[in-house]
Amino acid sequence: MSAPVDPTTTPAWEKLTQLASDLQPDLRGWFAADPGRAERFSHTAADLYVDLSKNLIDDAVIAALVELGEQVGLEERRDAMYAGEKINVTENRSVLHTALRRPRTDSLVVDGTDVVAQVHEVLDKVYDFANRVRSGEWKGVTGAQIKTVVNIGIGGSDLGPVMVYEALKPYVQAGLECRFVSNIDPTDVFEKTADLNPATTLFIVASKTFTTLETLTNARMAREWLLRKLRDAGSLDGSERMDADAISKHFVAVSTALDKVAAFGIDPANAFGFWDWVGGRYSVDSAVGTSLAVALGPDNFAGFLAGFNAIDRHFAETPLESNVPALMGLLNVWYVNFFKAGSHAVLPYAQYLHRFAAYLQQLTMESNGKGVRTDGSEVVTETGEIFWGEPGTNGQHAFYQLIHQGTQLIPADFIAVATPAHPIKDGDADVHELFLANFFAQTKALAFGKTADEVRAEGTAEAIVPARVFPGNRPTTSIMAPSLTPSVVGQLIALYEHITFTQGVVWGIDSFDQWGV
Numbered sequence: 096m097s098a099p100v101d102p103t104t105t106p107a108w109e110k111l112t113q114l115a116s117d118l119q120p121d122l123r124g125w126f127a128a129d130p131g132r133a134e135r136f137s138h139t140a141a142d143l144y145v146d147l148s149k150n151l152i153d154d155a156v157i158a159a160l161v162e163l164g165e166q167v168g169l170e171e172r173r174d175a176m177y178a179g180e181k182i183n184v185t186e187n188r189s190v191l192h193t194a195l196r197r198p199r200t201d202s203l204v205v206d207g208t209d210v211v212a213q214v215h216e217v218l219d220k221v222y223d224f225a226n227r228v229r230s231g232e233w234k235g236v237t238g239a240q241i242k243t244v245v246n247i248g249i250g251g252s253d254l255g256p257v258m259v260y261e262a263l264k265p266y267v268q269a270g271l272e273c274r275f276v277s278n279i280d281p282t283d284v285f286e287k288t289a290d291l292n293p294a295t296t297l298f299i300v301a302s303k304t305f306t307t308l309e310t311l312t313n314a315r316m317a318r319e320w321l322l323r324k325l326r327d328a329g330s331l332d333g334s335e336r337m338d339a340d341a342i343s344k345h346f347v348a349v350s351t352a353l354d355k356v357a358a359f360g361i362d363p364a365n366a367f368g369f370w371d372w373v374g375g376r377y378s379v380d381s382a383v384g385t386s387l388a389v390a391l392g393p394d395n396f397a398g399f400l401a402g403f404n405a406i407d408r409h410f411a412e413t414p415l416e417s418n419v420p421a422l423m424g425l426l427n428v429w430y431v432n433f434f435k436a437g438s439h440a441v442l443p444y445a446q447y448l449h450r451f452a453a454y455l456q457q458l459t460m461e462s463n464g465k466g467v468r469t470d471g472s473e474v475v476t477e478t479g480e481i482f483w484g485e486p487g488t489n490g491q492h493a494f495y496q497l498i499h500q501g502t503q504l505i506p507a508d509f510i511a512v513a514t515p516a517h518p519i520k521d522g523d524a525d526v527h528e529l530f531l532a533n534f535f536a537q538t539k540a541l542a543f544g545k546t547a548d549e550v551r552a553e554g555t556a557e558a559i560v561p562a563r564v565f566p567g568n569r570p571t572t573s574i575m576a577p578s579l580t581p582s583v584v585g586q587l588i589a590l591y592e593h594i595t596f597t598q599g600v601v602w603g604i605d606s607f608d609q610w611g612v
């Protein structure tokens with residue numbers, strides 16, 4: 096792989112430095128003077144409508160950011176990733192999460208193996224298992240049907256499944272529930288199993304390496320809980336044979352290390368594999384999503400994968416000028432490197448996305464929290480910013496104060512869906528409309544602020560006018576989707592994966608290792 100380009104040596108960087116120093120942010124004035132601004136800076140990617148117009152940009156800035164992408168070789172790196180080149184240099188691995196969502200009819204041969212065929216072989220096995228659990232054909236040791244699936248994993252083997260399970264609650268099969276145990280604090284396993292019937296509980300032990308201390312400890316505690324409870328209920332006679340039978344019916348595993356799964360006592364026939372070319376934080380769309388395939392069903396899981404694939408194709412095929420993940424990644428570079436923004440808020444106006452920011456924290460910060468480039472040289476610019484957030488409107492009553500009136504520049508992504516999952520009214524009032532009104536009002540207030548004269552015009556006493564002024568020019572991106580379907584959730588994840596990738600390419604870092612953990 097070619098050596099990374101030092102972005103600070105590119106002509107585009109020089110241009111951006113000048114543009115940043117000349118920029119006099121005036122979103123209010125820019126919108127007033129340019130009625131086409133919103134349309135010109137908005138783009139569509141699959142079902143996502145992404146409005147970049149409330150960012151601190153003009154045509155020259157966008158053009159220079161696109162040039163930066165070209166000059167650091169963003170498209171070449173992207174193509175190398177999609178083709179299976181070993182772009183994860185410190186681990187000498189391909190980076191092929193995009194292959195996890197390619198249709199069965201595709202083919203991608205890497206090191207002599209068709210990885211797409213491999214992916215679908217495992218998917219078929221996962222779907223068959225999911226169907227058997229969902230239909231009740233898969234039975235526990237007492238012959239009872241499974242009602243609760245407990246995923247045991249941490250980091251990438253937990254955050255994705257939890258986040259997506261929460262996001263797609265309306266799609267969960269009635270009578271089935273998933274729970275997620277991650278922390279080695281024994282409270283976690285205690286609380287998640289306290290009210291469960293072992294006869295109707297199935298554990299999925301998810302660990303890429305199958306060596307992670309937290310996961311193996313939790314899995315052992317869960318195994319001990321299962322056997323003890325079943326013995327107490329008189330369902331097991333204490334013999335090794337019956338214990339093994341119970342484990343084979345109540346424990347399955349997901350891992351790249353199938354030998355270690357067998358050593359733990361899980362029947363390899365009940366293990367679902369994946370590959371070292373899938374990073375943990377990029378793995379929710381692999382067999383790591385088995386709990387989701389069970390809860391949501393194979394058709395919805397396939398829809399989820401199709402959503403990722405739609406954004407993968409957009410990222411691969413769209414010119415940088417209108418390539419949404421590329422533009423959003425380049426914009427993040429604009430703020431981090433030219434405005435010294437140290438953090439980035441992600442604010443979903445969708446309660447079902449309440450774990451989205453937590454999920455993104457691993458994706459973005461484990462990927463781009465790096466200080467050396469792929470060739471071992473030290474970076475000379477800031478790299479990964481802190482990602483954080485909470486759903487609106489909760490965040491409005493907690494930390495928006497700092498985003499509106501604090502001294503730090505915090506770019507924020509606002510995410511909303513047009514059609515609510517539950518169109519409940521408050522009397523005659525459409526509550527989803529009220530909710531969305533907040534989404535629009537907040538991005539407007541952040542962009543346009545409120546001047547001292549406007550504050551005075553509200554009858555505010557002069558002494559407190561300064562405290563009530565909103566400076567405005569706080570950049571936001573609005574991401575809107577028709578509704579929160581499995582496909583849209585896949586699209587949102589893929590969007591942020593490629594934003595993260597874009598930033599990593601500009602900084603010349605390996606976004607796919609994690610030596611710091």
Ligand code: F6P
Pocket residue numbers: 249250251252301302303304305306307310375376461609612
């Ligand atoms: O924190 C390090 C890490 O390796 C993450 O990258 C990963 O998602 C997590 O631990 C869990 O790893 P595993 O799936 O191998 O148990």
